[in-house]
Amino acid sequence: MEERRLGPVVGLGTSNTFGGDSELARRVVAAALDAGCRLFDTSPMYGGAEKSLGFALTDRRAEATVATKIWADSVEEGRAQFADQLRWFGRVEIEQVHNLVGWEEHLPWLEAECDAGRIDRLGVTHYQVGAFDELARALRSGRFFVLQVPYNPLERECEQELLPLAVELGVAVIAMRPLGDKSRLPNPPPAEALALLRDFGVSTWPQALLKWALSDERIDAVIPATKEPEHARENAAAGEPPWLGPEERKLVERLAQT
DSSP: OOEETTEESBOEEOTTSSTTOHHHHHHHHHHHHHTTOOEEEOOTTSTTHHHHHHHHTTTTGGGOEEEEEEOOSSHHHHHHHHHHHHHHHSSEEEEEEGGGTTHHHHHHHHHHHHHTTSEEEEEEEOOOGGGHHHHHHHHHTTOOOEEEEEOBTTBOGGGTTHHHHHHHHTOEEEEEOTTOBTTBOOOOOOHHHHGGGGGGTOOSHHHHHHHHHHTSTTOOEEOOBOSOHHHHHHHHGGGSSOOOOHHHHHHHHHHHHO
16 A cells, blocks of 8 residues: 555544444454554444544554544543543544634643644544634644644545645645535446446445545545445555546546536
């Protein structure tokens, strides 16, 4: 699998997947690791997924890059979430302020944890276009090194300002919802249309969508979520070149609209 600034380009998201089911998490995470994935994104917001991920990584923690989040209105609550994360993961490679909640209040203590070596990098996330101006303001503070935003053929608003800004500032980008939002899922195309992408290593519609996002060199990683070990393996296969050219990306965009 190709590697960019955050390691192998296909990771695993945990929103609406295994939640508190630690045995299911173990199977899915093992499949992802065996397929070459290293980035695992989670959050206190995801119904027990953090703890389950920690369990799943018990014997393989050194292979993983954990990207979790602080989702708290107060510093006290945020510190409590971080204490749990240290217990489950030992340390955090990427700590993100989830949906910008209290980002200015959380920054001082998060930066102190970076200085202490318990966090490697700080990031910031949001999924709503209406928050993108505030995301840009947070990035311009110069205190975040990872940005996470939605990016798929039906959600491209980050191309307008955030992706160019990330390039300008040297910020790594994680694409959330690369397979689409539940309310706006790109429809699977006919098999004959998908066959046009076979030379690019595409055999499934999710692979086409992941290739579409990763063919934008500004994207460092995609984090498709799944509760199926086989899907984790199939998704990982999309992380290998060749990448789509402009015409192939346009094809995926047209197919996603049908």
